[in-house]
Amino acid sequence: MQMDSFRIPVQQELDFGECRWFLDRNFDECLHVINGDAVLKALTVKGQHILFSIEGSGDSLYVKILQGKLNNEIEQEITSYISEWFDLKRNLTEFYALLLEHEQLAYMVKEYRGLRLIGIPDLFEAISWAIIGQQINLNFAYKVKRRLVEKYGDRIEYGDNVYFTFPTFNKLATEASAEDLRSMQFSNSKAIYLLTVASAFSNGEISKSVLIDLPDQISRQKALTSLKGIGIWTANYALMKSLREPGSIPYGDAGLLNALLAHGLIRDKKDHLSIDRLFNRFSGWETYLVFYLWRSLAVRK
DNA sequence: GTCCAGGCAGTGC
DNA sequence: GCACTGCATGGA
Numbered sequence: 106m107q108m109d110s111f112r113i114p115v116q117q118e119l120d121f122g123e124c125r126w127f128l129d130r131n132f133d134e135c136l137h138v139i140n141g142d143a144v145l146k147a148l149t150v151k152g153q154h155i156l157f158s159i160e161g162s163g164d165s166l167y168v169k170i171l172q173g174k175l176n177n178e179i180e181q182e183i184t185s186y187i188s189e190w191f192d193l194k195r196n197l198t199e200f201y202a203l204l205l206e207h208e209q210l211a212y213m214v215k216e217y218r219g220l221r222l223i224g225i226p227d228l229f230e231a232i233s234w235a236i237i238g239q240q241i242n243l244n245f246a247y248k249v250k251r252r253l254v255e256k257y258g259d260r261i262e263y264g265d266n267v268y269f270t271f272p273t274f275n276k277l278a279t280e281a282s283a284e285d286l287r288s289m290q291f292s293n294s295k296a297i298y299l300l301t302v303a304s305a306f307s308n309g310e311i312s313k314s315v316l317i318d319l320p321d322q323i324s325r326q327k328a329l330t331s332l333k334g335i336g337i338w339t340a341n342y343a344l345m346k347s348l349r350e351p352g353s354i355p356y357g358d359a360g361l362l363n364a365l366l367a368h369g370l371i372r373d374k375k376d377h378l379s380i381d382r383l384f385n386r387f388s389g390w391e392t393y394l395v396f397y398l399w400r401s402l403a404v405r406k
Numbered sequence: 407g408t409c410c411a412g413g414c415a416g417t418g419c
Numbered sequence: 420g421c422a423c424t425g426c427a428t429g430g431a
Contacts (some may be wrong), residue, residue: 235412242411245429292427294414336414360412375422399412 109170112162113184115193120219121161124191127223130403132243135251135269136230145171147261147268150182156261156268157183166191172263189226192349197221200390204397207386209368213397222396224346228313229306230271231347232329235339236298237291245290252289257281274306298334305332313347322350345392354384354391364398 122142129139137146143158155173159166168183188194201214225231237253238246257272257280277300286296305311311332316325322344329340337356344353355361365371371379387394 238412239427240411240413241428242430245411248429290428292429294427298414334414338413342412355412358412359410363412395412402412 109175111168111175111180111184113166113168113187113193115164115166117193117196117221118219119161119191119193119221121159121166123217123220124223125161127220127400127403133247133251135247135254136271138266138268145268147172147259147270148183148186149259149270150179150186153179154259154261154270155179155183156263159187166193172261186226189349190224192221192224195221197393200387200393203387203390209370210394210397213401217397217400220397220400222345222349222393224349225343226347227271228316228343228347229274229302231343232302232335232339233271233299235342236295236302236334239295239339249290253286256285256289274303277303278307294334298332301333302335316344316348322352325350326353345395350392351389352391354395358395360399360402361395364402367401368398 125139125142125144128134128137128144137144139145140158143160145156145158147154147156149155150173153173156171157173158169158171160169161167166187168187170179173179201218204214205211225234233253234246234250237249241249254269254271257276258269261268261270281300281303283293283296283300286299287293291299302311309315311328316328319325319328325344325348326337326340329335329343330337335343338358341350341353341355342358344350345355362371362374365380365383366374370383384391384394
């Protein structure tokens with residue numbers, strides 16, 4: 106019998122249930138599916154359409170290939186994708202120590218322990234998702250993303266369901282027009298932003314490795330914000346989710362500000378002093394703090 | 407009708 | 420550099 110599965114050992118503290126729950130949060134997510142204890146995801150790996158499921162089991166993740174052929178190369182690619190996605194290599198001890206020192210936030214250690222900062226390994230996807238999410242509520246943002254993904258992403262059918270991958274920049278750069286995006290309820294400007302970014306990726310002007318090769322966070326930020334439609338929020342969101350820059354705070358984020366208000370950590374949304382002071386206490390862990398604050402906004406069913 | 411949502415570009419100092 | 424203003428698009 107063919108073994109289409111493998112395990113990824115996890116050395117760090119991980120509560121897969123917490124992560125899985127965050128991946129859903131009652132939103133209409135189209136890029137993965139929660140099925141019982143498992144998370145199902147489609148990816149194009151080395152040109153091959155792969156559908157896999159992940160389950161947490163003790164000190165490892167159990168990955169099963171549901172569609173596509175497993176070989177060493179594919180296993181490596183998927184392993185590194187999952188490792189990035191769930192930030193499996195980071196030791197959170199220091200972050201939890203900092204949280205415990207904070208009166209209003211200490212509870213998070215107990216509540217959310219083992220929740221990893223869920224990332225978006227594909228930089229183009231991270232930026233696109235940020236652009237879609239600019240200044241609109243998340244429910245609507247997920248709807249728009251679904252339309253985009255269902256039209257331009259790769260599809261994999263399995264069982265009674267269809268699974269999608271995020272569209273490639275080449276596909277969007279060559280096949281999508283502003284009018285196409287408008288019909289999916291992109292605003293005029295966002296349609297332009299997305300196409301601009303797609304062609305910037307397409308002509309090699311920007312990519313994950315281009316950014317990684319830059320000397321520091323500031324220059325990465327500048328490289329991103331030089332593109333029309335990418336402001337500080339979008340740039341830092343992408344750096345946080347895709348490059349995992351620990352200090353890339355998505356300043357001005359509506360959810361972040363609401364969470365800070367809800368915890369009584371700022372007087373109002375312009376209380377920049379308190380925000381800076383808080384993040385200074387979490388130096389090196391700023392994005393983890395942002396992520397846990399976002400987590401605090403989501404309500405369990 | 408009003409307010410808000412995981413903002414951005416432009417302007418004025 | 421910063422604060423403020425207009426703008427865009429829906430949803431509650």
